[in-house]
Amino acid sequence: MSKIKVVPCSGIGKVFGLLSREAGLKVTKELCPELCEAVCLARVMTVDDDAKESIEGKTCIAVDGCPKMCAAKTLEAAGGVVKAKFRAVDTMRLHRGEDAGTGTFLTDAGWNMSGELAEQVSEKVKELAKEEA
Numbered sequence: 452m453s454k455i456k457v458v459p460c461s462g463i464g465k466v467f468g469l470l471s472r473e474a475g476l477k478v479t480k481e482l483c484p485e486l487c488e489a490v491c492l493a494r495v496m497t498v499d500d501d502a503k504e505s506i507e508g509k510t511c512i513a514v515d516g517c518p519k520m521c522a523a524k525t526l527e528a529a530g531g532v533v534k535a536k537f538r539a540v541d542t543m544r545l546h547r548g549e550d551a552g553t554g555t556f557l558t559d560a561g562w563n564m565s566g567e568l569a570e571q572v573s574e575k576v577k578e579l580a581k582e583e584a
């Protein structure tokens with residue numbers, strides 16, 4: 452079985468993108484590196500052959516920042532099988548009133564939010580990996 456692709460949007464300029472990237476990194480590097488791997492969204496967008504090959508027909512999880520859903524849409528357009536879609540903005544809504552940080556740094560509350568999002572994504576990775584085993 453090939454590893455599940457976890458792809459954060461990594462949007463620039465707003466805290467949403469930073470939250471999505473940090474959550475994606477935590478899942479792929481710390482929480483379940485044996486089951487999933489990150490793919491750079493920019494490489495998929497530029498139709499890089501290696502990146503396209505790694506996505507096409509493969510199980511993907513999009514970790515987007517906001518309702519624009521750039522990662523999910525790009526993965527679907529590139530032929531990825533997007534089995535789960537997460538949005539950092541939904542995690543932030545659960546922490547209304549807390550300051551998560553900016554597009555360049557996370558506060559302690561922001562790190563907590565990205566950790567929470569990463570936990571949700573890693574649970575989905577484990578569930579999908581079990582289904583595909």
Ligand code: SF4
Pocket residue numbers: 460461462463465467468515516517518519520521522
């Ligand atoms: S999903 Fe939102 S935060 Fe992420 S790249 Fe797109 S517009 Fe930016």
